Amino acid sequence: MSIDTSTAARVAKLARIKVEDDALPALAAEFNNILGFIEQLNEVDVDGVEPMTSVTPQRLKRRVDVVSDGSQQQAVLKNSPDAREGFFAVPKVME
Amino acid sequence: MTDLNTLGLAEARDALRAGSTTSKELTAACLKAIEGAGALNAFVHHTPEIAMEQAAAADALIAEGDAPAMCGLPIGIKDLFCTKGVPSQAGSRILEGFLPEYESTVSGNLLGSGAVMLGKLNMDEFAMGSSNETSVYGNAINPWKVDERQLTPGGSSGGSAAAVAADLCLAATGTDTGGSIRQPAAFTGTVGIKPTYGRCSRWGVVAFASSLDQAGPMTKSVRDAAIMLETMCGYDPKDSTSADLAVPNFEALMTGDIRGKKIGLPKEYRMDGMHAEIDKLWADGADMLRDAGAEIVNISLPHTKYALPAYYVIAPAEASSNLARYDGVRYGHRATLDAGDGITEMYEKTRAEGFGPEVQRRVMIGTYVLSAGFYDAYYNRARRVRTLIKKDFEDVFAAGVDAILTPATPSSAFGLGEMTDVDPVQMYLNDVFTVTVNMAGLPGISVPVGLDSKGLPMGLQLIGRPWEEGDLLSSAYALEKAAGFVAKPTKWW
Numbered sequence A: 001m002s003i004d005t006s007t008a009a010r011v012a013k014l015a016r017i018k019v020e021d022d023a024l025p026a027l028a029a030e031f032n033n034i035l036g037f038i039e040q041l042n043e044v045d046v047d048g049v050e051p052m053t054s055v056t057p058q059r060l061k062r063r064v065d066v067v068s069d070g071s072q073q074q075a076v077l078k079n080s081p082d083a084r085e086g087f088f089a090v091p092k093v094m095e
Numbered sequence B: 001m002t003d004l005n006t007l008g009l010a011e012a013r014d015a016l017r018a019g020s021t022t023s024k025e026l027t028a029a030c031l032k033a034i035e036g037a038g039a040l041n042a043f044v045h046h047t048p049e050i051a052m053e054q055a056a057a058a059d060a061l062i063a064e065g066d067a068p069a070m071c072g073l074p075i076g077i078k079d080l081f082c083t084k085g086v087p088s089q090a091g092s093r094i095l096e097g098f099l100p101e102y103e104s105t106v107s108g109n110l111l112g113s114g115a116v117m118l119g120k121l122n123m124d125e126f127a128m129g130s131s132n133e134t135s136v137y138g139n140a141i142n143p144w145k146v147d148e149r150q151l152t153p154g155g156s157s158g159g160s161a162a163a164v165a166a167d168l169c170l171a172a173t174g175t176d177t178g179g180s181i182r183q184p185a186a187f188t189g190t191v192g193i194k195p196t197y198g199r200c201s202r203w204g205v206v207a208f209a210s211s212l213d214q215a216g217p218m219t220k221s222v223r224d225a226a227i228m229l230e231t232m233c234g235y236d237p238k239d240s241t242s243a244d245l246a247v248p249n250f251e252a253l254m255t256g257d258i259r260g261k262k263i264g265l266p267k268e269y270r271m272d273g274m275h276a277e278i279d280k281l282w283a284d285g286a287d288m289l290r291d292a293g294a295e296i297v298n299i300s301l302p303h304t305k306y307a308l309p310a311y312y313v314i315a316p317a318e319a320s321s322n323l324a325r326y327d328g329v330r331y332g333h334r335a336t337l338d339a340g341d342g343i344t345e346m347y348e349k350t351r352a353e354g355f356g357p358e359v360q361r362r363v364m365i366g367t368y369v370l371s372a373g374f375y376d377a378y379y380n381r382a383r384r385v386r387t388l389i390k391k392d393f394e395d396v397f398a399a400g401v402d403a404i405l406t407p408a409t410p411s412s413a414f415g416l417g418e419m420t421d422v423d424p425v426q427m428y429l430n431d432v433f434t435v436t437v438n439m440a441g442l443p444g445i446s447v448p449v450g451l452d453s454k455g456l457p458m459g460l461q462l463i464g465r466p467w468e469e470g471d472l473l474s475s476a477y478a479l480e481k482a483a484g485f486v487a488k489p490t491k492w493w
Helices: A005-012 A019-042 A073-077 B009-018 B024-034 B046-064 B105-112 B158-165 B180-188 B223-230 B276-291 B304-325 B344-356 B357-370 B374-398 B424-431 B437-439 B471-484
Strands: B043-046 B074-078 B116-121 B171-176 B191-194 B212-219 B262-266 B295-299 B403-407 B442-449 B458-465
Touching: A005 A019, A005 B262, A005 B357, A019 B304, A019 B374, A019 B424, B009 B024, B009 B223, B009 B295, B009 B357, B024 B074, B046 B116, B074 B105, B074 B158, B105 B116, B105 B171, B105 B223, B116 B158, B158 B171, B158 B180, B158 B212, B171 B191, B171 B223, B171 B276, B180 B191, B180 B442, B180 B458, B191 B357, B191 B471, B223 B295, B223 B442, B223 B471, B262 B276, B276 B295, B276 B403, B276 B442, B276 B458, B276 B471, B304 B357, B304 B374, B304 B424, B304 B437, B304 B442, B344 B357, B374 B437, B403 B442, B403 B471, B442 B471, B458 B471
Parallel strands: B074 B116, B074 B171, B262 B295, B262 B403
Antiparallel strands: B043 B116, B171 B212, B191 B212, B191 B442, B403 B458, B442 B458
16 A cells, blocks of 8 residues: 555644645655555454454443542643633634 | 662662661752753753652651651652643653643652652653654763763653663653663663553553553662552552552562573564674573573464554554644643634644654554544554464463563664664664563563673563563562673763
8 A cells, every 4th residue: 555645645634733745755655664564464364353452351440420520620721822711712613 | 888879769768767868868869960960861850849848758757667668769750740730741842831730640659658759851752762862852861871972771761761770860760652661771771660551550641552551660670660660550540441459569579589480482582683692692581590490481472573563553543542632722832823824723733843753653654544444454453463462472371481581672772863864663673572562461571681792781571471560570580680780881971
């Protein structure tokens, strides 16, 4: 499988990382190199093998469905680059 | 008298209990050593005031008697751990200015038992790297030096390894997703253990690949590793994969008596192009364990070859999900926007400025392998291969093998900048012996065993059964005693 610059651009977009057009060919080449390494996995017979979901056999613990934390608005907003009036502020999302 | 900063945890603990030194003296000695070691770039955020306060509190507690083992012992904390009110950047620009409002469970366990925090330690950005060269703080430098070159301390816990090896602290925390504790330990002549997945809570540790990440101690001896690991471990309801198991007294289990134990040597770890000195070290290590009474057996872990490629699907996939949270909204860096930029431009510019090249590469690889049409071909296939890798280990343990001995790294420490021009896959090969252990969730420890012809330390890795860190530490202690590794780097910094 070979990745071209338009695929590289699509992946960058999906990952929400700005990549300038002139950097796309190098990025596509890097992807191809790494994916070439990963291709080895096709040699392995995985028929009937379950994909691993948890490395240690365990059931996730359950807890009582009650509020156990909260009322920490200030702490939550403390590190925001732009917090106003008790909210996170972002550029306009809708026209 | 020995400089106090050169002590290990066990010696310092015993000295504190005997009243022959104080935490304040130990801490002051470490702070002085740190001050004189700027050239190593190991400590990147210094917390001397916090340290001296904690030391005073520890001394008071020790005076009352019955203080916990780690009480009063000065340590360094990897920058990946969130520490309340102290910068915690994961070596990344995108977390510039982030001051956590909370303490990670592991650092909280240590500080709660009276340990003293000297500061935060350099690391590869988001723990992605094997040479500490992807850090926003610049390279950490290996205190070991044999010619004009500056060497890597390894990665991603490079600052932790350099600081312990250079006696800037008594011990340090590390984290290990593919080898990030064990490889730097091997490169610096120190001990590093990655416990079984689930032993240490991941809560408050900046996430890289959640199904692989584990915290662990980096220390000057196996005994120190046992002491510190016990304090770091424990069930934590805030981490859903944390194991609800009692934490044994690892130090007490560490007898070093390995008579009758079966130690396996996996044939697949004898790789093409492996350095002859590493090969010899491995054979010597096997002889040492045999002389100590263990039975050495040849074993096979047939899917070893596929661990690294499977890792480079699974780890980036998980990273792309975990790192989606860095969006310039809740914490850290936000790019300056141009007029008319909307929220998508904010995300894209923030992440392009905030993430370094290796992190961007892995996030995008992860995005690709998880994208529609490739999820089965890459991600699900890699997870199936992971099942097979784990089964390889289960089979040899079921056949009666107690521990597995392997090299820790394919070479000794290399020069900083030497890998810059090779492709990323060459750098990834550094983790070829360690990554299998994360894929299978097992405990693994790196023990310094000898020096190569250049005079640089080399380590061997022991891999244990799940949840049997005590037994693993015992085998490691036997290897440590037999190897008698005492070399220290000559101070040049």
